[in-house]
Amino acid sequence: MKITRKDFLRLSGLGLLALAGRKAVRALSGWSFAQTSASAAKPIRWGMAFDLGKCRHKDGCNRCIQACHSTHNVPQFADRAHEIKWIWKEPFQNVFPAAQTDYTRDFYGSLPVLLACNHCDDPPCQDVCPVDATWRRDDGVVTIDFHRCIGCRYCMAACPYGSRSFNWQDPRPAIATVNPDFPTRTKGVVEKCNFCEERLAKGQGPACAESCEEKAIVFGDLEQPDSELRQLLRSRFAVQRKPELGTGPSVYYIV
Amino acid sequence: MSDRPLIVAGLTLFVGLVSTPIWHGALNREAAMAALHIKLPAREKQCVAPASYMRTSHMQLLEHWRNEAVRDGQRQFVAFNGKTYDKDPTRTCLTECHTDRKEFCERCHNYAGVSDPNCWNCHNDSHVASEGNS
Numbered sequence: 338m339k340i341t342r343k344d345f346l347r348l349s350g351l352g353l354l355a356l357a358g359r360k361a362v363r364a365l366s367g368w369s370f371a372q373t374s375a376s377a378a379k380p381i382r383w384g385m386a387f388d389l390g391k392c393r394h395k396d397g398c399n400r401c402i403q404a405c406h407s408t409h410n411v412p413q414f415a416d417r418a419h420e421i422k423w424i425w426k427e428p429f430q431n432v433f434p435a436a437q438t439d440y441t442r443d444f445y446g447s448l449p450v451l452l453a454c455n456h457c458d459d460p461p462c463q464d465v466c467p468v469d470a471t472w473r474r475d476d477g478v479v480t481i482d483f484h485r486c487i488g489c490r491y492c493m494a495a496c497p498y499g500s501r502s503f504n505w506q507d508p509r510p511a512i513a514t515v516n517p518d519f520p521t522r523t524k525g526v527v528e529k530c531n532f533c534e535e536r537l538a539k540g541q542g543p544a545c546a547e548s549c550e551e552k553a554i555v556f557g558d559l560e561q562p563d564s565e566l567r568q569l570l571r572s573r574f575a576v577q578r579k580p581e582l583g584t585g586p587s588v589y590y591i592v
Numbered sequence: 593m594s595d596r597p598l599i600v601a602g603l604t605l606f607v608g609l610v611s612t613p614i615w616h617g618a619l620n621r622e623a624a625m626a627a628l629h630i631k632l633p634a635r636e637k638q639c640v641a642p643a644s645y646m647r648t649s650h651m652q653l654l655e656h657w658r659n660e661a662v663r664d665g666q667r668q669f670v671a672f673n674g675k676t677y678d679k680d681p682t683r684t685c686l687t688e689c690h691t692d693r694k695e696f697c698e699r700c701h702n703y704a705g706v707s708d709p710n711c712w713n714c715h716n717d718s719h720v721a722s723e724g725n726s
Contacts (some may be wrong), residue, residue: 410716474665484716515716517717518682518683
């Protein structure tokens with residue numbers, strides 16, 4: 338069979354058109370599928386707010402810290418160099434150094450502020466971990482796989498909030514009573530607040546928020562416009578720690 | 593040429609003697625297991641997988657459990673017989689059945705020449721030990 342030049346060009350053009358059409362159909366159907374599946378599964382982003390005014394109601398109250406420590410087997414070392422921090426307090430002037438003036442420093446500067454892991458939207462600790470031992474889960478919790486941590490402490494250097502602690506020695510002897518439902522850690526791993534992900538899995542809220550009698554710690558879903566947390570953030574002015582770094586903290590402070 | 597039967601018989605004897613540990617082990621498998629004196633759970637008759645699988649592959653199973661629970665948040669395990677278990681070695685394995693890890697995990701690991709499992713450096717089993725002793 339002989340094919341003329343004209344026929345050849347005509348056939349090639351038709352073939353190309355058909356290919357392009359198929360691609361277009363595929364892309365469109367893929368797009369519509371992605372749209373529907375995204376709207377079906379609503380993302381969760383867990384967040385927290387510390388109401389500093391309420392937190393100051395009771396002087397020297399450490400219930401949330403104690404609740405966290407007993408839930409997660411956090412060791413208590415006398416030597417501060419070995420301190421393990423999940424939730425702890427620092428003076429206001431150290432937490433928000435830029436948010437004070439000569440006239441507010443006297444009163445506010447030394448007031449205690451609660452600190453914990455900020456569970457960043459874009460966590461620098463995750464980026465530097467060489468073994469994928471820490472990562473941001475789909476629900477916004479930045480978590481650690483203690484099994485995989487090799488103790489290189491890159492994450493501690495990367496975290497701009499000092500939220501991570503290293504186990505320089507075996508923590509077991511420094512734990513008063515061990516909670517059998519949460520592992521203790523071992524010498525040579527890094528740890529931090531985990532937003533009580535083991536309690537979230539059971540449908541419970543974080544231990545610190547639950548233990549606070551003043552309701553100064555509010556926990557909730559930042560993606561849900563009608564959650565208690567979002568309502569609070571709408572009605573009161575709140576700040577994050579070091580928002581200029583672009584890490585997107587999930588922890589807010591109502592000052 | 594007339595030495596052929598002698599050579600064959602000698603070779604057979606030699607191979608048989610040299611491979612003694614292999615066929616002795618294969619023949620006396622059950623006796624060797626019994627000599628281990630592994631304490632079997634009193635309460636439960638069926639493990640989360642068939643015993644033969646657990647004997648050879650419990651480490652893979654535990655590793656799967658670990659990765660799925662920690663990384664994917666899947667904390668339920670549906671066993672081969674349809675029963676559902678928590679992927680929690682302390683609660684599911686130790687508390688319910690193997691209440692004495694020294695007599696179960698470590699005895700067999702020592703027998704097989706494998707280093708002791710290091711799970712319990714972090715996962716706490718003191719509550720199981722105290723319940724087991726009382």
